[in-house]
Amino acid sequence: RQIAQKMSALLKQPIVVENKPGAGGNIGTEMIARAAPDGYTIGMGNFAPLAVNKTLFGNLRYDPESDLVPIVLIERGPLVLVVNPSSPYKSVQDIIKTAKAKPGSLTFSSGGIGGSHQLSAELFKINTGIDLIHVPYKSGSAALMDLMANNVTMMFDQMYSALPGIKGNKLRPLAITSKVRSPLLPNVPTFLELGYPKVEVLNWQGLIAPKGTPSEIIQSLNAAANQALKDPQIREQMLAQGNEIGGGTPAEFAALIKSESAKWGAVVKMANIKPE
Secondary structure (H helix, E strand, C coil): CHHHHHHHHHHCCCCCCCCCCCHHHHHHHHHHHHCCCCCCCCEEEEHHHHHHHHHHHCCCCCCCCCCEEEEEEEEEEEEEEEECCCCCCCCHHHHHHHHHHCCCCCEEEECCCCCHHHHHHHHHHHHHCCCCEEEECCCHHHHHHHHHCCCCCEEEEEHHHHHHHHHCCCCEEEEECCCCCCCCCCCCCECCCCCCCCCCCEEEEEEEEECCCCHHHHHHHHHHHHHHCCCHHHHHHHHHCCCEECCCCHHHHHHHHHHHHHHHHHHHHHCCCCCC
8 A cells, every 4th residue: 555655646646445355366366457458457466366376276267477467576575484382393304304204294274275375385395295284274364373372383474474473482483485584583594594495485466457558558657666665664664574675677577477377386286286
């Protein structure tokens, strides 16, 4: 909403934010894909509807690549592997050791099928050769609450969501899914440091428009968004949540979507994930 307010002032156009949740982000994203390509309807698209759901659902009523035009990446942030503070697992290696000794004995929670929580855990499983049992919940907060209640072994959670629990000693962080350590959790290693460079996950979101939107409108929106991302208040808020600040060109965002689609499409197939 802060980005929308800043862009509205820069473009001298009112911007109304409408929340359209549901179906893993598909409902809102399809609405953008079906909108008139006149620059007056744009959307915030993320990781799931733009890079995962095409493979996961198989029957999407929009194509992320052919029905939408990327405008700009807004932000991206890592996930952190957390356990309950009373857990016997003090490191990622502890988890791997137990999972290999007793396959299927450890569980991970998520906010639902096919989201970044589950996909991060599946990527972890694939790259370590371990077996973990997935326990999906209706929301990420419900999944986190049950981890705090010690009913599951672990969870890959977004930084902004896990930070209060970590700071309040209700969660123990073991590793982070970015290439470099977070300044907010300087003592938490990356999976890269631990010898698992492919366990890299950045949950991202950016602005998209319907296919056919004139390129000059896309460029104008891109310029306004890049300018908005320079705002000190917006930057401070993003960094405080553990996110990287986006920006860049439409082509750079398109390249990110393409590479992420290939990566997560392969994970969905290898893990045999099916929608609810």
